[in-house]
Amino acid sequence: MAVRASDVSRIPGRRTRPGPPSETPPGKPMVSWFDPAVLVKSGLKALLSGTFGRQADRRLLDAVSQPQKLAFDYSLDASKHPRDELWLDYVSDLGDGWDSTYAVASTVMAPELELTDDSGRTHVTRGGDVLVFGGDEVYPTASVEEYQARTVVPYEDALNRRRHRPHLFAVPGNHDWYDGLVSFTRLFCQGRFSSGWRTQQRRSYFALKLPHGWWLLGTDMQLESDLDAPQVRFFQKVAACMEDTDRVILCNAEPAWIKQQVMPHAGRGFLDNNIDFLERKVLGKKVSIFLAGDLHHYRRHEDADGRQKIVAGGGGAFLHPTHLPKVDRRPGGFELKECYPPQRTSQRLTWRNLLFPVLNPWFSAFMGVIYTLLGWGIAANLNEGAVGAPSFREVINAALQSTGSLVLGAGVVLGTVAFADGRRGPLWKKAAGVVHGLAHVAAALLLTWGVSAIAAPLAAELQWSLRRDFLSGLLLLGGGALVGPLVVGVYLLLSLNVFSCHPNEAFSSLSIPDWKNFLRLHFDTEGQLTVYPVGFRRVPRKWKRGSGPEDPVWVPDPADTRATPPRLIEPPIVISRTKALPVKPETGPPGPMVMMEDEHPPGGAV
Template sequence: MKVRELREHAKELDFTPQEQVRWLAPRQLARTAVKAVLAAVFAGYSDKREVQEVLDADLLEAPCGQPDAREIWIDYVADVGDGFDATSSVAWTLAEEELLVPRAIEGTDASPAVGDLRLRRGSLLVLGGDEVYPAASATAYEDRMKGPYRAALPKAADPPLMVALPGNHDWYDGLTAFLRMFTQQRPIGGWQTRQTRSYFCVRLPERWWLVGLDSQLGSYFDDPQLRYFEKHLSANLEPGDGVIVCSAEPTWLESVETNADAFNALHWFDRNMIRTRAVPGSKRRVPTHASVRLWLTGDHHHYARYAERLPGDPPGTGVPAPDSRRRQMVTSGMGGAYLAATHRLPAVLPLPPPGSRLREKDPPVAFARMGRTYPDAEESRRLARGIAVPWSGRWLPWRNLGFAKLAAGLHAGLFLLLCFLFALAEGVLRPVDAVRRAGLDDFWGFGAVCLGVAAALFVLGFLGRLLRRILRRLRRRRGAAPPSGPEVATARTALPPSGPAVATLSQALVALAALAITVAIPFPPSWDGWLVLLLCLALAAFLGAFVGSGVFALWVLSAKGGQVAEWQMSGQSIEDHKGFLRLRIAPGGDLTLYPLVLKTICRDWELRDEPSGGKRPVPTGKPAVRLIEDPVVISRGA
């Protein structure tokens, strides 16, 4: 069965399977934009974290019921709750009691080593943010996240603990649905929830700690949250303890690309909650001699790892050799949402970056991007081009039918406007008369005038932007120089300032081409004027839906950074290439990270009867699981 067939059995399944979100569909864009704006405007006035202090919040422990355990397996997955096929494929893989994974790396020609890796299901499942798309609600959580996960693991003899931190999509309703889903200690299938707030602290075996932070759309950490971590984390840290910090977004990337202060909150938390703690009754702080060994996040729907450069490493931007002493920063957001690009990731992250307010207080530490990302840079570029390639199957109008409809309507309206102006230029009253009586010779002059006006507006806009740049540079010369140099990511260049103007001009050219075609068509004189006008509008709408959308896709593909560049992948809603992290803390204290990928997800399902009387969807075949890169070993001590 396909998803559309499963939807017919929603009552028996107790949830409604959903298709992948089409992010460039106009209705979806508008709905998500409105919720994002409302969340940003009212988050400060309805911050539910402030009232969470009245809820009991104890220190969590894993594995559950095993205080003397010396080993634990942990699963980390982020950006789940999108389309049913992708989300359920990942959920079923997580639910397997044991995975047999070839030691050969995905995408390489290396022959596999003898024997497979045997990776046990995590007794702790960490949801790293954005548990539902496109926006949080009780129904969305039920259909897009809870239903698929409950079907993948209806029950377990030893229920794993599930903890979750909210991402920006969870915050779009003010965190209401998130708190109902994850903080009321109700099971989600065979997984058991225990947290009572939107953040958590878990004591792990071998003196490891797991921390989940809620920064409320990247703004700040509230006082109740800080008091919680002071009590349950800082006060209990001992020298040599290792900490895993989970955040909702990779602010270490944003701090180098767009906002030099984006990482400040996490850096402050590391310095004041983990590396030091306050002495009760005084303002003095003392070192804990504990350290963050691993930063985990999602939000960007790919896999990328940055490793700390040690003092003995050679200079440059090369990939440093594996060393368990290195701190790691890992982005893994492939739990269900569309695949994101990796070919624009910076090679080195200096933290704090140039321009940060914390740069003078702490010397910067460089983190280098490791050799393996998923997708790799070459495949990332190839996949990004799919939005502008009609035969790729991921062309913008194919994957976002609503966008094609909107383009058709806009071009029909633009055609009417141009046709009216052409009629005035030809000295006739009705636009249809201009189409029937005029020839291409008459049209070229009109088209040249339109292009001249557009070019003049373009030049004026360019000169205005150039003047603003000159004025900004004059102001900067009077103050501090902006950060610069090779260590600042090239993504700051974003789009050229003329990008939107080029997009508008290209659509105007498509509309002019539609008018030229209609002028060139020899409509029979006996045809009624209304019929001719309808045919012209239909032609303009057709060209707008496909040619206009195709030209827009080419403009999106030309973007080198910024939000428009993100549309290259989000506009395709790529369902394959999903993955998660499996971690193991072994006796002795070393942590091993296994980055796993499902290159192809399951798209065929069958319904099976449940003892409770309902049904659940079961995959007809198990997706193959592969390693993205060799397992990464991280020692507990710095």
């Protein structure tokens, strides 16, 4: 797909510059996570945001400077009458490549959507009156320009006045925090105009009062997975407004029930304890539905009481595997009911890492340079007075005599140890890192041996005037760009499919835009909640301008015959209107509610 740079003038609150319409979508390709420039930029931003975030928590400042309504009331219509029904869409982990993000956005923004399940039954759904972004609204790091190109423009073009603008609420994820939440606050918490949505919140956390005794709470766990004191007090006040029979949908940026499995040696983490804290000490009742993203796939767990824990992080970011972490059963009696893509498919997709050199060209070039630096000094030593091809023992002896190669080889091993996955413990991390690093050193020595064997006759045959050392360097650069990333690809393939490690790295290297998903929630006239999990097996790769008045700006090109329409991942999940299960608060019920300025629940018309 041809792409062009986004027009920064389209940032909400700025006037769009007139110009001739383009015939190519104004998007960006999927983030190449193994691009050295992306790695350095993302790493620095993560380091800085983590350092300053601990010292200057923006949530504490917003609690003082940004008064917010205690609850946005969608249980009433514009006439202040009880609302019979409500449609709500949940999209998480969006703002990556154009194809995947826009495919989801154009479906979410459609006035009506017919969905077919595996049995062939058709379900007619409506576009949500409320839209919730569940975390990580942009990749790779937060900035005004990235939000504009990867999030704002796709949703504006997808809506294109086809229906009313939904009310938008956003939960921040770790990628939103990489600039200290500055861009997130500007886009979602200041009431800026956008033709794709209408923002309501003034802080990074919120509460929605929904029809028939349902509530949706959106939290902000920052980078340290903790709840700040003003946020706790805020949700205590919200809990004081709830009836005993009310039911809660809790939206976190990360799924604690799976994250604790990632690092089993660390025990229960802050995020998992915070969920217990919210249920026991703040809400005084068990959460009926947990929604989270962060993992870019669909996975649903259910307990015997019908409580749901759903991961739906398929709003546009690269695909994550479903066969790791292995979480068929979770504490509390939760059992895995469905995952998308299926685990066997996820295992097969991992084999694409054998194409690592092709999928990550800039990283391949970087590895070519590393291998050249490792082997060039060795080749130069071998070239001095060499007659014929050297033996491999001579290559090793030359390597031991090259100080630069020894230092760089040690650096490679240290780097791979730092890169290794620590979920199996520190000893495993060191062992896996050393093996990976030594594999690179061995591959570089073998490559140097082969280059030294062919460089002299090749140079003589072509009658080059350049020295043999220069030809050796060229061959090492090309060979290293192929062999080095291939070693990384094999390492990631074995790590994930054999040793159950590196799920993030093994799939971020692939940048798969397919297998996307979002959730459509329907609160009906009987108070029953139906969750429609919508999946996209293969998103379109080609687009053309829409021609009809009810079309979005861009529609799939019929020439892209491999694209598949959205359909239900599994049959709709029906949750009857029953009383929420109580838990005994450990510190007594919340104190009396103290209303802040402008906290009175409105009669929110959508």
